[in-house]
Amino acid sequence: MTVVEDEMSLVFAALADPTRRAILERLAHGEAAVNQLAEPFAMSQQAISKHLKVLERARLISRTRSAQSRPCVLRTEHLDAAAGWIARHRQIWADRHDRLGDHLAALRDARRDGEETARAVPLDARSDGEGTAR
Amino acid sequence: MTVVEDEMSLVFAALADPTRRAILERLAHGEAAVNQLAEPFAMSQQAISKHLKVLERARLISRTRSAQSRPCVLRTEHLDAAAGWIARHRQIWADRHDRLGDHLAALRDARRDGEETARAVPLDARSDGEGTAR
DNA sequence: AACTCTGACAACCAGAAGGTTGTAAAACTT
DNA sequence: AAGTTTTACAACCTTCTGGTTGTCAGAGTT
Numbered sequence: 001m002t003v004v005e006d007e008m009s010l011v012f013a014a015l016a017d018p019t020r021r022a023i024l025e026r027l028a029h030g031e032a033a034v035n036q037l038a039e040p041f042a043m044s045q046q047a048i049s050k051h052l053k054v055l056e057r058a059r060l061i062s063r064t065r066s067a068q069s070r071p072c073v074l075r076t077e078h079l080d081a082a083a084g085w086i087a088r089h090r091q092i093w094a095d096r097h098d099r100l101g102d103h104l105a106a107l108r109d110a111r112r113d114g115e116e117t118a119r120a121v122p123l124d125a126r127s128d129g130e131g132t133a134r
Numbered sequence: 135m136t137v138v139e140d141e142m143s144l145v146f147a148a149l150a151d152p153t154r155r156a157i158l159e160r161l162a163h164g165e166a167a168v169n170q171l172a173e174p175f176a177m178s179q180q181a182i183s184k185h186l187k188v189l190e191r192a193r194l195i196s197r198t199r200s201a202q203s204r205p206c207v208l209r210t211e212h213l214d215a216a217a218g219w220i221a222r223h224r225q226i227w228a229d230r231h232d233r234l235g236d237h238l239a240a241l242r243d244a245r246r247d248g249e250e251t252a253r254a255v256p257l258d259a260r261s262d263g264e265g266t267a268r
Numbered sequence: 269a270a271c272t273c274t275g276a277c278a279a280c281c282a283g284a285a286g287g288t289t290g291t292a293a294a295a296c297t298t
Numbered sequence: 299a300a301g302t303t304t305t306a307c308a309a310c311c312t313t314c315t316g317g318t319t320g321t322c323a324g325a326g327t328t
Contacts, residue, residue, distance in 0.1 A: 271327075280320105
């Protein structure tokens, strides 16, 4: 499957590998050739080439030509898009929590009236104890 | 092996699937049970449970207990961490580009970059052969 | 007690990911 | 022209991923 994977998935998937993140960190400081990028890793040049292809497919880098080397350059548009997605949903959540706070206050008031209005959230169900790590 | 995958990778990997992102979107609007989460998808409940386990392992959600249902709640700390990683490196890149374009601008914003360690990129160190990420 | 509803665990499967080695091509050096 | 440097492509292997079906356990219902 994965016929035509959406961009966002490609970006996040590209970021989901430590090697690739390290490559991006390196590229944030300036363009570099495959050789240079491969050097810090205990890994073949071919493996790095594959990682670069993943990054290229996610449009996180682009490649130019200079003599026999193909330097890599970071692109930030899609990084921004990814950060944007996170920020957006994080924000919705934050807003909702604000409203929840209001609701709790309102609920307290309503309780004093003996009213039993819609209580969607158990109110104390936040006792998550964080669960098993595995 | 993947003995103990680093948190950042877990988070990004969890975000790299459209189904899981949709689940998070849904959860941003309020907690929900597995049933409710599964409904919009042409997919078995078991598949959704697996996705939830991935999200849980990445600590993007946690689960509570209420009768026979196990509602899911969004957690934002790790979302923030991921967004932070992106923002940080996007920023380094932006700073460096300023330098490339304009030395004076570089002087100016090198002063206000409280982001992480002020790293003095030598401005033409584009071909230095080092730069390990770890 | 028997039934239903909700969710989880297990076994299985196809395909993608991430690595390897071997080899080849393009551009530069001698 | 021959050799070196740099990178890519292909085949292969192993593990992970994302889905399936079948089954089972726990909490509420009748």
